[in-house]
Amino acid sequence: MPLQLPPPVAAYFAAGRSGADIGPCFGETAVVVDERATHAGRDAIRHWHAAATTKYRYVAEPLAVAEADGRTVVTARVTGDFPGSPIDLRYAFVLDGDAITRLEIAP
Structure with missing residues (x-):
């Protein structure tokens, strides 16, 4: 059965x-926090994502989702x-309506 992710996360x-x-x-x-670096604002987030995608050529496939402390954890x-x-x-x-307001990525 496919995961039911909130629309902005999906x-x-x-x-x-x-x-x-x-x-x-x-x-x-x-704000996005990834690899001990913080990227604030939509343009900085676009730049972070483009650089990471180019450097690592990666794909992220969601396996599980849970709600904890006001966050959607995938x-x-x-x-x-x-x-x-x-x-x-x-x-x-962290979501506000149809937008992601904060994302932290960690092992």
């Missing part, structure tokens, strides 16, 4: 798979051109 993973712009998934002042298998691939990562999303 759109984020779909955009990542297709190479589409992830910007519309995020609010204007959203465990995804990430496969790409990086040491240790594949790896399961936790994507912790």
Whole structure:
């Protein structure tokens, strides 16, 4: 049975798979924390995603979803051109309506 992801989270993973712009998934002042770096604002998030996709040529496939402490936490298998691939990562999303306002990615 397919995972039931909130629409902005589903759109984020779909955009990542297709190479589409992830910007519309995020609010204007959203924040992404990944690999100990913080990317603030939709343009910085677009740049982060484009750079990571180019560097690692990866795909993230959601495996599980849970709600915890006001966050939607998705465990995804990430496969790409990086040491240790594949790896399961936790994507912790904070949502406001139809937009992601915060995303933290961690092992």
